[in-house]
Amino acid sequence: MAHDDLPHGTLTCGECPIRHRAVCARCEPTELGELERIKYYRSFEAGQTVIWAGDQMDFVASVVSGIATLTQTMEDGRTQMVGLLLPSDFVGRPGRARAAYNVIATTDILMCCFRRKPFEDMMERTPHLAQRLLQMTLDELDAAREWMLLLGRKTAREKIASLLSIIARRDASVNMMPSIGRMSFDLPLTREAMADYLGLTLETVSRQISALKREGVIELAGKRHVTVPDMDRLMFEAGDDSDGGLVG
Amino acid sequence: MAHDDLPHGTLTCGECPIRHRAVCARCEPTELGELERIKYYRSFEAGQTVIWAGDQMDFVASVVSGIATLTQTMEDGRTQMVGLLLPSDFVGRPGRARAAYNVIATTDILMCCFRRKPFEDMMERTPHLAQRLLQMTLDELDAAREWMLLLGRKTAREKIASLLSIIARRDASVNMMPSIGRMSFDLPLTREAMADYLGLTLETVSRQISALKREGVIELAGKRHVTVPDMDRLMFEAGDDSDGGLVG
DNA sequence: CGTAATTTTGAATCAAATCAAGAAGGGTGG
DNA sequence: CCACCCTTCTTGATTTGATTCAAAATTACG
Structure with missing residues (x-):
């Protein structure tokens, strides 16, 4: 329960x-x-x-x-x-x-x-x-x-990188950690839910995650635990402006 | 001025x-x-x-x-x-x-x-x-x-039909007309602006508008003036649920 | 009437979807 | 504890819808 x-x-x-x-x-x-x-x-x-x-x-x-x-x-x-x-x-x-x-x-x-x-x-x-x-x-x-912007204009790879960096930064803010350098977190979503988030199919999600792993942008432990060796690299892959963006 | x-x-x-x-x-x-x-x-x-x-x-x-x-x-x-x-x-x-x-x-x-x-x-x-x-x-x-939903899951054709029906219905509501049956209105956007709205290229916008015209879903007078002979048909092409949707 | 901007159309290419197996977990019951 | 099943995930082959590159046509405008 x-x-x-x-x-x-x-x-x-x-x-x-x-x-x-x-x-x-x-x-x-x-x-x-x-x-x-x-x-x-x-x-x-x-x-x-x-x-x-x-x-x-x-x-x-x-x-x-x-x-x-x-x-x-x-x-x-x-x-x-x-x-x-x-x-x-x-x-x-x-x-x-x-x-x-x-x-x-x-x-x-x-x-x-x-x-x-x-x-x-x-x-x-x-x-x-x-x-x-x-x-x-x-x-x-x-x-x-x-x-x-993500749905309309980003590539599949950028979409995945964007989602990962959103989750990483949210996780960091909850734990009052800075979202720079090396970071680890769990994915709260299945591949299918990620696909529904990103406007992709689950196969494409899986392929792009594999690609980012193969290229060292992320590391995976099991299906759900992600380590990002270098947040800057991930942010670059996400195609976002390098500057921090807006404040709430 | x-x-x-x-x-x-x-x-x-x-x-x-x-x-x-x-x-x-x-x-x-x-x-x-x-x-x-x-x-x-x-x-x-x-x-x-x-x-x-x-x-x-x-x-x-x-x-x-x-x-x-x-x-x-x-x-x-x-x-x-x-x-x-x-x-x-x-x-x-x-x-x-x-x-x-x-x-x-x-x-x-x-x-x-x-x-x-x-x-x-x-x-x-x-x-x-x-x-x-x-x-x-x-x-x-x-x-x-x-x-x-439009950006993430609709086809180019559905996107165009959706945009047209959004504009048609907005126009109708301003003029206090019902948005059923035959309707006419002007497009307030260039093909490029429509593309930026829909997450498409302007060529794809142009092609899909031509296709809808060829098939009689819409009629064009000039580049900007649109007539929809049958709103239900357009709504169907937009892929939206037939029921009216939400109230403001 | 000519020139620039916008739009249409065509042909080739490409990224992502689809179709189709398998592999890897994760939990259940024998 | 292990075998089994079911779900989730990965990978491969192929297709397809949309993009890209290119050119022509139309329209707007000075």
């Missing part, structure tokens, strides 16, 4: 691991108390579908732990990932009754859910909530636009 | 054509007065660059009339459009001092600019502004995710 260390319903906002990054980050103690009253926890196992696109959605939520994906599907089954949800990320849209995307748990996942109507009401009254959600949404929009 | 009908600096919020859709849509008369004091108008001619990515940006703005694009560029010149700015759309990000993308005027354009610092200060105090900007940003994020 997942998350026995985070017993459902007994976690208070004060002890919440994502307290300072989630939609509630700017809330004051009184406001937290109000959230506390409308919140409840739900957990899903790896592989489970949290919500289907088009389904009634009577809650919004924060990812507390684990990873989920947002995907869009065409009738013939082609699927494109359009969001990767990490701890502290927000799911759902205030004011929208139906889910726009499929949400699928990639790992075991714990979500802090708020009943939608009370949450919407509270947003009207609580600028701190709306302000934080705005900031998070603007960040997501920036990420989506970076992703659009 | 452009926009002699909208003399700079003399337009009041009360007579503004985008008043009800822009970031100020929810503002009350007092709040409008406050915006009025920090706003100024700037116009750009078709083809002009409004801002370069990385440039200092000491204002945010609403597009009053005309069309602009948001683009990202790689060092070797590959470019991807990541936003299409229409009247009432918002440019810039509160809290960010440097532009993240190139903004280029596609047609002659008029923008209602607000000095950034006063605007940010006002946002802190004015929930109506933050709420409206949140709503607009969530809409943009949805559009970006639809766009990601």
